[in-house]
Amino acid sequence: MRPAAVLPWRPAAGLALVFLFLALGHVVRDRWLLDTDGQWREALETLPGVGRKTANVVLNEAFGQETCAVDTHIFRVANRTGLGPGKTPLAVENAVMANTPRRFRRHAHHWLILHGRYVCVARKPKCDACPVARSCNWPEKPITAGSVAIHPAPPIGSSQ
Numbered sequence: 119m120r121p122a123a124v125l126p127w128r129p130a131a132g133l134a135l136v137f138l139f140l141a142l143g144h145v146v147r148d149r150w151l152l153d154t155d156g157q158w159r160e161a162l163e164t165l166p167g168v169g170r171k172t173a174n175v176v177l178n179e180a181f182g183q184e185t186c187a188v189d190t191h192i193f194r195v196a197n198r199t200g201l202g203p204g205k206t207p208l209a210v211e212n213a214v215m216a217n218t219p220r221r222f223r224r225h226a227h228h229w230l231i232l233h234g235r236y237v238c239v240a241r242k243p244k245c246d247a248c249p250v251a252r253s254c255n256w257p258e259k260p261i262t263a264g265s266v267a268i269h270p271a272p273p274i275g276s277s278q
Contacts (some may be wrong), residue, residue, distance in 0.1 A: 158183075170208070174227075184223035186214050191234025192227060198238060200255035201230075 158181070162173035174187035186192065188207040192214070196202035202213030218226045237244050245251050245259050 159185075170211075174211075178224065178227065182224065184215070184220070186211050186218075186223070186227040186230075188214070188227075189231065190240075191238075192230045194240060195230050195234040195238045198243075198254065198256040199250060200253075 158177055159170070159173045162168050162176055163170065168176075171187045171189060174185040177183040178185045178187065188196075188211045193207060193210050196210045196214050197204070201217055202210045202215075204210040204213050214226065214230070215223060222229075233250075237248050243256075243260075245254070248254065251259070
C-alpha cells in the first residue's frame with residue numbers, strides 16, 4: 119500500500135485546497151474587511167461565533183495589529199501581577215495595552231499566555247521560578263527561603 123492511498127485525497131488536490139483557502143482569505147481581506155472603513159474588529163464580530171477575543175487574535179496574527187486577546191491565563195496574570203487589573207476581559211485588555219510598551223504590544227499576549235500556562239498557574243504558581251516575581255503585586259504570593267520575591271513591588275504606574 120502506498121502512503122498516498124491512505125489519504126482521502128491526493129497530495130496535489132490537498133495543495134490546491136490550501137491555495138484555494140489562501141485565495142479566499144485575500145478576497146475576504148481585500149473586498150470585505152477593507153470595505154469596513156477601518157472598523158475591522160466590529161466587522162469580524164458580526165460573524166457568527168466570533169467575539170472580541172477571536173477578533174483580536176485574527177487582527178494580531180493575520181493583520182499584524184497590536185491587540186491583546188484576553189483569555190483566562192492573561193486575565194489571571196494581569197490581575198496577579200498588577201500589569202492590567204480589571205474585573206472584565208475588556209478592562210484587562212485596555213489596562214494591559216496601556217501598560218505594555220509599544221514595541222512589545224504585538225507579541226505580549228503570547229508571552230502572557232505562556233507565562234500563565236507554565237509559571238503563573240492557577241492553583242499553585244511557581245513564584246520561585248518566576249522572572250517577574252519581584253515586580254508581582256499578588257498578595258497571596260508564596261514566599262519561601264529560596265524565593266526571589268521578598269518584598270512586593272509598588273503597583274505599576276504608582277509614583278513610588
